[in-house]
Amino acid sequence: MLKNMNFIEKLRETGLRPTKQRVKICEILFNREKTFHFTINDLAKKIFEELNEKISLATVYNTVHALQKKGYLKEISINSNKSYFDTNTSVHHHFYDEDTHQLIDCDENEIETVNIKKNITGKKINSVEVLVRVASDNQNQN
C-alpha cells in the first residue's frame, strides 16, 4: 500500500470493504514518506488528533489486524507488554533506542548479511532479523 494512493480502490482490491474508518486509518498509516512504527495506542492517539471524531478502539484493533493479515503491516517484538507494528513489511533489521523507545529501520547496506551456519533438520528459516539496542552515550564526556 503505497503513498498517496486511492485507498478506496486499494482496500477493495484486497477484499476489504472501504469503510470511512479503514480509509482514514490507511491515510494515516500509509500517506507518509518514511516507515511508521507504532503501537495501537500511538495510532489511536494520532487518529484522534487528525480527525476530530474518534474511531472505536475495537475498530483500530480490527483494522490493524486486517491490514496485517493482508500483508500491509508487520508485527515487531521489542518488549513484551505491547505490540508494535511496522508499515515496512519486508524482512529487515532495527535499531531500538532504549531512551526514547523509538524504532529505526536499517537499510540493506547498514548491516551486512547475517551468515547462519547452524541448520536444524526438518526446519526451514523463515526470517533472520537483527535488533540493535542503543542508548545515549553518557560515558565519554572527554
Added chain:
Amino acid sequence: MLKNMNFIEKLRETGLRPTKQRVKICEILFNREKTFHFTINDLAKKIFEELNEKISLATVYNTVHALQKKGYLKEISINSNKSYFDTNTSVHHHFYDEDTHQLIDCDENEIETVNIKKNITGKKINSVEVLVRVASDNQNQN
C-alpha cells in the same frame, strides 16, 4: 549462578535473603546442564511438579524479577503477549521454532559476528542480537 551451587550462599552474596522459596526456584532454574528459556507460567508449573506445595504466583514474579535485576536472568522478546526469560544472560542469538514455540540458543560459532555499519551520533550500541525464526519444512517432500 552456576550448576550445583549452594544457592543459600549465592543468594546471600548478592544481597537477596535465601528464603525457602528463592532457594527452590534457584535450584529449578540453575541446577541444569543447558540454558533454560521459560515463561512465568512454565516456571510456576514446574515448581508445582517438583515441589508438592506451591509457591505463590506473586512470589514467582518477585523472585524472577529480583534475579533478573541481579543479572542472573535475562528477558527475551519473542512475541508481545508474554515475557520469556533466559538463564543465559550473555548477549547471544536465538532460533525460535514457530511450530513448537521453543527457543534455542546459538553458539558463538553458529552465527558470524554481525557487522553494523550504521552509527547514531550520541548513542552507543548496547547489544546486537539476531532472531532466526524457523518452522517445519513441509515443502520438499521430494
Added chain:
DNA sequence: TCAACAGTTTAGAATAATTATAATATATAA
C-alpha cells in the same frame, strides 16, 4: 433505485498477563 444481506463498527464485558496492596510470616542483626 432500493431492499436484503453480509460485513463492519461500536460500547462495553471478558480475559490474560502482570503489578500493587496490605496483612502475615520469616530472616537476620543486635
Added chain:
DNA sequence: TTATATATTATAATTATTCTAAACTGTTGA
C-alpha cells in the same frame, strides 16, 4: 531472644487485548 527489615501471600487493581452482540453501512442484484 527480640526487634526490624524483608519477603510471602491472597487478593485486588491495572493494562493490553479479545470477545460479544446489537446497531449500522457498503454492496449487490432485482
